[in-house]
Amino acid sequence: MMRPKRFDVLDLTRFITIGMTAMLVACTADPAGEEATAALASGSGSGSGSDAGCYVPTRLDLTLDRSAISTELATSSTIIVAMTGSGGFGGTVTLSAGISDPYDNPLPGWAIALDRTIVAVPPNGTAIAVATVAIPSENHGLVGTARFAVTSSAATGTFAATASVTALNQITFPIAIANGLCIYPAPSTLNVTIGTKLRWLNNPTNTSNLSIHTDANTNGIYHQATDPGSAPGQIYETTVTGTPSTSVRWYCHSPGPTANNFIQPVN
Numbered sequence: 001m002m003r004p005k006r007f008d009v010l011d012l013t014r015f016i017t018i019g020m021t022a023m024l025v026a027c028t029a030d031p032a033g034e035e036a037t038a039a040l041a042s043g044s045g046s047g048s049g050s051d052a053g054c055y056v057p058t059r060l061d062l063t064l065d066r067s068a069i070s071t072e073l074a075t076s077s078t079i080i081v082a083m084t085g086s087g088g089f090g091g092t093v094t095l096s097a098g099i100s101d102p103y104d105n106p107l108p109g110w111a112i113a114l115d116r117t118i119v120a121v122p123p124n125g126t127a128i129a130v131a132t133v134a135i136p137s138e139n140h141g142l143v144g145t146a147r148f149a150v151t152s153s154a155a156t157g158t159f160a161a162t163a164s165v166t167a168l169n170q171i172t173f174p175i176a177i178a179n180g181l182c183i184y185p186a187p188s189t190l191n192v193t194i195g196t197k198l199r200w201l202n203n204p205t206n207t208s209n210l211s212i213h214t215d216a217n218t219n220g221i222y223h224q225a226t227d228p229g230s231a232p233g234q235i236y237e238t239t240v241t242g243t244p245s246t247s248v249r250w251y252c253h254s255p256g257p258t259a260n261n262f263i264q265p266v267n
Contacts, residue, residue, distance in 0.1 A: 058089035060154035090123030093152040109136030139193040170197035182252035213253035
């Protein structure tokens, strides 16, 4: 007569280990997915995540496509905000954004805008929003922090994120040339803080030189030498100095046309 195989301590240990491993896989995988079902079946012979007592909390994670922006004055930049649900989470969430200096003090003229604040996140899916960071032409600070927060019914997750924003104390005017004449960027009048560098870029795609005319002024905004001027891809630079005064007109001396673009020096 054959005696039944003894169920010793090693067998018990192996049984417990297999069962715990199956539960771990089931609880970390999608509870409704094939991986979880297969893990539980191999460890216990039957059952599902809920049958085994596995609790997977709903989760929402907010992430940004960039953690830092390096730019200059008078620019706009975008940040893509992603909201990803897991653990079965899906639904409407509320997104907010703000911008301030690193110490949470306001930065006059700086702004951040979202293309949407109410966002529908699909179950276990991702929804995005676009934030636009606008920096003024006046220097009221050169370092900021963009802050994002999301409110939802998810049990856990990452509900806030930040991105640093650093601006150089300069303004660049990209100049295109079409039909032999300069095309001027908007706006035609710009407030510029004393100490800010002005840069006129002859766009690399242009095929001729240009030179910048400025009316006589006491703010260091000098007329560019007309020969040879700036070749395509080159930049003419000057820094605003002195004290606030009347606005200074500029335009392309060559190839033209004459125009009423103004720099208004301010403190």
